[in-house]
Amino acid sequence: MTSGRYLVLGLASVRAVWPREVTGWAMAGALPIEFVKCVSVEEVRARLRSGRKHSAVLVDSAALGIDRDLFSAIAEADAAAIVVGSDDRDWIALGAHARLHEVFSRQDLIERLSAHAVAVGEVMTDPQQVFADAGPVAFRGRTIAVTGRCGSGVSTLAIALAQAFGSDAATAGQSVLADLSLDADQAMLHDATDIVPGVQELVDGHRSSAMASAQIRRLTYSVPGRRYDLLLGLRRRQDWVAVRPRAFAAALDGLNRTYRRVVADISADFEGELETGSLDIEDRNTMARVTALAADLVLVVGRPDLVGVHGLVGVIDALVGLGVEPDRIVPVFNGSPKSKRTRAEAAQALAELVDIESSLRDPIHIGTVKNLDDVHRNGTLLPHSLVRAIAQPVDRALSEVEPLDPSGPMSGVSPEPVAIGSLGTSGSTGSGRDEAAS
The missing domain is CATH 3.40.50.300 (P-loop containing nucleotide triphosphate hydrolases)
Incomplete structure (x- = not known):
């Protein structure tokens, strides 16, 4: 089973609140995104050069080091630059693709991503496929x-x-x-x-x-x-x-x-x-x-x-x-x-x-x-x-000692489907963790 998702980088000032909110949405599965917060412009550039496809970069208007060169690097990586802030500066003229107010909703974010960013492709939800994709193994260390x-x-x-x-x-x-x-x-x-x-x-x-x-x-x-x-x-x-x-x-x-x-x-x-x-x-x-x-x-x-x-x-x-x-x-x-x-x-x-x-x-x-x-x-x-x-x-x-099973360190764990809204209820059967806790 696969689904398209956005891989989003974030560059924010220390006091910015929105990175915590976006992280929460991503980890809770409220948005089809993976969010990675960066601590500096240099880290953003390094991640963009890493060879992995990125969908967008959320840039706080108060972050240090924002300039035309950064927006150019984002564009060259085929990612969308979305500036988050409430100031009156013309960020679009500097190379940004879109803007968001510093207080925004999940709907606001997904609308900007849908309009300006491209999903990174198909993301597998079957963890066993991760090991299968490796192909033939010449050796295992x-x-x-x-x-x-x-x-x-x-x-x-x-x-x-x-x-x-x-x-x-x-x-x-x-x-x-x-x-x-x-x-x-x-x-x-x-x-x-x-x-x-x-x-x-x-x-x-x-x-x-x-x-x-x-x-x-x-x-x-x-x-x-x-x-x-x-x-x-x-x-x-x-x-x-x-x-x-x-x-x-x-x-x-x-x-x-x-x-x-x-x-x-x-x-x-x-x-x-x-x-x-x-x-x-x-x-x-x-x-x-x-x-x-x-x-x-x-x-x-x-x-x-x-x-x-x-x-x-x-x-x-x-x-x-x-x-x-x-x-x-x-x-x-x-x-x-x-x-x-x-x-x-x-x-x-x-x-x-x-x-x-x-x-x-x-x-x-x-x-x-x-x-x-x-x-x-x-x-x-x-x-x-x-x-x-x-x-x-x-x-x-x-x-x-004999080498361990090469099928992967978590190969013995199988995912189980969980019905939306069932977690925490007496009839939940989605995870062995519920049984251990009862």
Whole structure:
């Protein structure tokens, strides 16, 4: 089943109210649109150049950087420029296609889109078709997720693992470091001068179909010295609202069709509706939940001290509760002392506290590495001792686990029709969530 929709970008001032209203209409399905709010003129230009077809750009008259060149860029992308505001400036003369008052209704917006914009085409509502559109797969990569509590060194170890794959002849140039954390730090650690494109554009590109490998690679940045590609993360923590579960699952599958090794830096938040009673929290944790379930291995990083072991236990229990097989979970003690006795005591404490029936894999111990801030600041290679310490046990663990079902990380979930107005009523049968809540 397919339907035409408008893909609309929005550029607004900080105090503008209308972006929140349009976002609400889009997420509620009140309008046939997908709305993406941009934070700057540069982001609008980058999205227009991304190769994806856009229908229109809603431009707040009070936003900074609006000029003829912006309207020209919008027109060259075959999109409609619609100015939102109540001032008397002649925006049409500057190149805009239409105007909207700063307070407008859904009908006002759809009338402007119908008159001046073109729907982006057919948008599939069958999520299984997303994976079918990918066509024949020459190979399917392996995904290693790296997670842990803040301050444990997750992002640095993710870089070390990506560097290890980049230095391996079998995976050099075929590895990507994907920043899928809510608090994305990889752009800072790589001194990225541009923050667009990133994971948001990758997810956008998989909303209606599967992207080709060449298109996916264009959304990443090459890190020549370390020989891997980098997919930047969310520009702001609150941008998780633009990451929808089905589109993200397809995007992650696209990375595995493009790269032989995917190293995913993810948050340690895995709660869903079942644990919290909140769909919003489940949606916020989409990237971590979907990636953890789709990963061949999940590395859980913590410090070898009282607080670190407590954090490791909590994250491992959350992963097992999510449905990750214990055999795919690898504990990592970062900053371990050289003493074998101390390392053994930390491993024993972890094994005794984790609430699972089967035994955990032996933890990986990473020694203390000095001057890492200088390495990140200068963009040089991480020390070989650090890279080897994480890479060798991960390679062994990968060889011991079977690849997951390649049909997609959410292939077991089937959509069910819901009658309009039936949600929340005693006779609702549209979702298992209603049954879980009753």
